[in-house]
Amino acid sequence: MRIKGYIIKHKKKSILVGILLIFYAFCLPKQLFVKPTSTVITSTKGHLLGALIAEDGQWRFPHNDSVPDKFKTCLIQFEDEHFYKHPGFNPVSIFKAIQQNINAGRVVRGGSTITQQVIRLSRNDRPRTYLEKCKELILATRLELRASKEKILAYWSSNAPFGGNVVGLDAASWRFFNRSSADLSWAEAATLAVLPNAPKLIYPGKNQQKLLAKRNRLLKKLLHKNVIDSLTYNLSILEELPQKPFALPQIAPHLLQKINKEKKGEFVKTTINKRLQNQTNTIVKNHYNQLSKNGINNIAVLVLDVNTREVLSYVGNAPTTKKNQKDVDIIDKPRSTGSILKPFLYAAMLDAGELLPNTLVADVPTNYGSYQPENFDKKYAGAISAKKALSKSLNVPTVRLLQKFGLEKFHDYLQKLQLRDIKKNPNYYGLTLALGGAESNLWDLCKSYASLASTVNHYTETSSFYFDNEFLNPTFYKGETIDFGKKSNQKIVFDAASIYLTFESLKEVNRPNADENWEFFDAAKEIAWKTGTSFGFRDAWSIGVTRDYVVGVWVGNADGEGRPGLVGIQTAAPILFDVFDKLPNSSWFEKPFDEMTQVEICSKSGYRATKICEETKLSYIQNTGLKTEPCPFHININIDRSSTYQVNTSCESLENIQQKSWFVLPPLQEYYYKKQNPFYKPLPKFREDCLGEVKNVMKFLYPTEKSTIFLPKDFDGKQNELILKVAHSNKEAILFWSLNQQFLGTTTENHELAITPKEGDFKITVVDNFGNEIQQQISIKE
Structure with missing residues (x-):
């Protein structure tokens, strides 16, 4: 009541005091x-x-x-000294400071407390006048209250x-x-x-x-x-004083620049493992010192934790020069993929039930119009298991599988993997999609491999469940919540078995600088890995995955310059394994039994075994693999008791005829296959005294399809020859060649014929001495 009466009696003073209190309450800036x-x-x-x-x-x-x-x-x-005792200013210190300054005739001592100094710093060190000191004192007491x-x-x-x-x-x-x-x-x-x-x-x-x-x-x-x-x-007191400023650490400079775009001026705790980052930096530097001698100047490395999806190491570029674009962060830049997408095609075909791991696939000269894919070593196996074709990164079987599977279907799988740089429609890329015709970046590729590994892990850990947000982006922010989504009975992209079998194939890739038996050494780590080399030797890739980690490496030149020797196995793979050597060992993936079925497989063809397959074995395949066709390469034939000739009842009595299962490849595949497989036995010939149609099969080795062929001229202006090749199942056959119904000549045993046609469209006709005929259309351009 007294206060209220005082306020009524002294309204002006009360208003003034109120204004001063309000001013005091709001005099200090919020920030x-x-x-x-x-x-x-x-x-x-x-x-x-x-x-x-x-x-x-x-x-x-x-x-x-x-x-x-x-x-x-x-x-x-x-x-x-009295910081914890005063209310923001120290009257004793202020009095002593004023006294000493008056006596000295100049400022020789300050009486400011730490609180007052904070206020002065916040006011940008204004001139030290007594008025300013008073302001600081008032603001200091207000700061002490806040x-x-x-x-x-x-x-x-x-x-x-x-x-x-x-x-x-x-x-x-x-x-x-x-x-x-x-x-x-x-x-x-x-x-x-x-x-x-x-x-x-x-x-x-x-x-x-x-x-x-x-x-x-x-x-x-x-x-x-x-x-x-x-x-x-x-x-x-014996410790020396600092002589000059140190440069601040720059252990992950490209990640720093990336984070600066999102969180400028902030203090950010990342997921980076400093020790691993330093080790990776050293590995990159050592390899850069060697590669730069060949004009290869840029390297990027990304290491992910599969289970947490955290970035453990981020090296955006090699310690090269500014001229060679050392500040460019390669990790998120689109580059030609080379063969690094091949495992996705393999997994897609397994997932769709169109392939088994050991199914024989054709590796023969192939033309699709003017497009003629070739293996890196320019050689052909004739027929090779899909698993080995992937581990050897063969181009021809890959293109043939892609053509069989369907370009649109494969493109759809890649879209589900969220590879951001594959933006065009399938026809834009064509059959080169799995060989480097598309672009992607190290971040997206490592994310995809990590998601595949995590899919298998989650499936086996949760009693056969998937997670609907499995293919999420990795993070380099510590504490960021990683949400794999809800459990689901349905696969997200690939089923766990198809991924597991893909990793099993990639585990058999022969390592750089190692012999064929490297996997038997105790020190060897089980790693599923793949390399890639783009056209023109511009990009070299290597990505490896274990149950716990993914390591991705890109090597090349930021400006796209190609260099001899810029090959994934030679430049990127050694870096990959050097980094894996710094990571803890991981146990291998558990087999996802609920997505697999044990069936009898034909040992020679890799297809599901039929009753006439001679050698079989029990193998676990993906459940969708039950849709694949049974072995097409075993047939029953009638042979004599010596197993030398095929016979029939026209030339041999029934008691002397025995039926035998025989492994037979198509002629074109057989031609190359038997060169590398000396135990392969071609079909025996029919005995001469047997009646009936003798099956003599022949096929073009080159050209194999209707195609456009370019024949360049030599330096002397002379046009190069076109070498025509045909394979025949009968070694004794004689072939008669003609071009547009004009006879060219005959061949025996080795059926190759060199011609020098002019520019135009032609029809090649080949007839054997048994009356069999094959034809091929070609277009010649100079």
Whole structure:
């Protein structure tokens, strides 16, 4: 009642007081410090990986609420002993300062508390007039009411000037001592505590004696107050002062730039494993030193944790020169894929039930119009298991499988993998889609391989469930929630068995600089891996996956220049295995039995066995594999008792005829297959005294399809020859050749014929001495 009566009686005074109180309540800005800060990234354990200077050219780390105890003690003892007792200003200190300054006729001592210094720093160090001091005093008391003492210390530590363009304790610790503020010694903490007192006068490398005297006086004060013991004091005063600023760590510079685009001026804890990052940097540097001698200047490496989908190591480029674009982050840049997409085709065909791992596929000369795919070594196996074709990265079987599977279907699978750079329609890429006709980037490819591995892991760990968000993006932000989605009975892209069988095939890829029996060494890690080389030797890839990790490597030139020897197996694969050597061993994937069925497989053809398959074995295949056709390569034939000739009842009695199962390949496949498989037995001939049609089969080796053939001229202007080739099942056959009904000649045994046709359209006709005929249409262009 008395207060109310006083207010009524003294309205003007009360209004004035109210205004002053309102002004006091709102006099302090909500955000004290608004200057730009550096973007800072740390490892998963908080170790500094790198920082970018703030926009105003200052090394000013983002505000840190944590102040190390050593520095806190040194700061309070040097600047404000009664910090925890005063309300924002210290009347005794102010009085002593005024008295000494009057006596000296100049400013020789300041009476500001740490709180007042925080206010002055927030007001951009305005001129030190008495009016300004009064403002600081008022604002300091208001700050004391709003913030805790620890918060005020954190404000000071994050914004105090330490000389030059270094602001704040965290930046100063790294610039002057090359370590975190939490790791400072007593001498180092004391040095930084006295430095902001006169940052323009006392600077590391200059005025060493003044700085040393200030530091040692503070250390002696700590000794007298029993903060440190005599041994610590004696060792501390022997420590040298910093001579010049250190460069801040740049352990993951490309990741720093990437994060800076999203979280500029922030302090970001990443998922990076600092030790692994340093090891990967060293590996990349060592390989760059060798590869650069061949004009190969750029390398990128990405390491992912399969289970957490965290980025463990991020090397965006080699330590090359600015001329060779060292600042370009290759990891997210589209590059020609080479063969790195082949495993996705293999998995897709397994998933669709159109292939089994050991099914024989054709590896023979192939033409699709003017497109003629070739294997890297220019050789052909005739017929090879799909599994081995993948592990050997053969191009011809891949293109033939893609043509059989369907370009649109494969393209649809790739879209489900969310490979962002495959943007065109299927016909744009054509049959080169699986050989490097498309582009992708290391990030998306590693993400896809990690998702495949995680699919198998989750399926076996959760009693046969999938997760509907399995193919999510990896993260390099520590603490970011990874949500694999809800459990589902339905596959997301590929079923677990198809992925598992794909990894089993990739595990057999022969490693660089290793013999064929490398997998039998105890030290060998089980890794499913694949290489890729783009057309023109512009891009070399290698991606490996285990149950726990994915490592992806790209090697090449950022400007797209091709170089001899820029091949995945020679340049990227060695880096891949060097990185895997730094990772813990992983157990192999568990077999997803619920998605698999045990069936009898024909040992020779790899198809599901029929009753006439001679040798069979029980194998686990994907459930969808039950849709595949049975073995087409075994037929029953009638032979004589010596197994030398085929016979029939026209030439042999029934009791002397025996029926036998025979493994027979089509002529074109047989022609190449038997060269590498000496135990392959062609069909026996019919005995001469047998009546009936003798099956003599022949087929073009080249050209194999209706195609356009370009015949360039030599340097002397002479047109090159066109070599026509035909395979015949009967070694004794005689072939008669004609071109547009004009006779060319005959061949025996080795059926090859060289011609020099003019430009135009032609029909090649070949007839054997048994009356069999084959034809082929071609177009010749010069």
